[in-house]
Amino acid sequence: MTRHTGLKTCYVLAALLALNACGFHLRGSGAEGLGQNLYLDGIAPNDPFVADLSDALTVAGGKRAGSALQSAGVLRIYRAVHSRRSLVLSRFGRSTEFDLTFRVVFDVRSPKGEVILSRQEIEVKRDYFNDQTIPLAQTAEEGVMRAEMQKEAAEALLRRAAFAIKNSTAPKS
Template structure:
C-alpha cells in the first residue's frame, strides 16, 4: 500500500484551501465589514450620541477603522452629522417571549433599536429618518443565572455590532448634496418648432 509523505499531504491541504478560497470569492462571499462599500461620502463626521454611549464608541471606532473620515467633536466642524431621533436610553429592551408548562419564563426576546438621520453642515437631509430593529431570542434557565446574564450581554454586544454595520452600509450609500448640485439648475427648454412653410 502506497503511503503519502508529509510534503504531499501539506501540498494537498494547501490545494484544498486554495480551491475553497477561490470558490468563496467566486460566489461573492466577503467577511462582514470588508471592502470599500463602507467608505463614507464626507471627510468629517459628528456622532450625535453621548460620549459614554457604547453604541457611539463602537460606531466611532468602526468609522476610524475604515479611514477617510475623521470624527469631530462638534456639529459645526462636521460635513456629515448623525442625529439620533430615538431615545438613547431606550435602545435596548427585554420582554418575555415564551413560558413553560409551569408558567415560568422559558425564553426572553432581546431587542436593540435605533432611529437616526444624517444631515450635512448646511442642514440638508442626506439620509432621512431610518429605523433599524434587531432582535435575538435568549433561552432562560433559572438554575444558570450567571451564565445567562453573560449570554445576554454577548447577544446585546453582537446586536450592537450588527447595528453599527447596518448604519455604516446606509451612510456609505449616501450621495452628497454637493455632487448633485454640480449640474446647473436650468429648466429644460422645449425644442424649437420648425418654421411653417
C-alpha cells in the same frame, strides 16, 4: 513540510486568489471604503453605542469628526434603546423565553444642517431561552447578545449613512 501539506497550501492559495478575482467580499463589508469623517450628535459620548459606532466607522475607513463643519455628514442619534420582553412562562410562572430588541432612531444631515436622510429607525431582534437552572450563564449570554445587536445596528446605520452621503454629493444630471 511534506509534499501533501505543500499541495494543500497551494490549493488553498489558489482558491483564495480565485475568490478575490471574482469580486467576492465578506458579508458586512458594505460600508468599507467610506473614508469620510462623520460627526456624531445627540448621544452621550460615553454611551456604549458610541464606541460601537466609532469602531465600525474606523473599520470602514472613516473617522469621528471633532465638529460638524469638519465632517462629510452629521449623524444625529435621537434614541438608542434596549428592551426585553417575556414571551413564554414556565409552569412555575417564571419567564423562560425572551425577545431582546435594540432600536436606534437617527437621521443624517449635511455639515450645514440640511437633512440628507430623514429620521429612520433600525431595529435588531433576538429571541433566547432562559433555562432558569444556570442564571449566571444566562445573564452573561444576554449581555453578549446585546453587545452583538449593538454592533449589528451600528454597521447597518453606517451603511445607510454612507449611501445617503454618497448620493447627496453625487453630481445631479
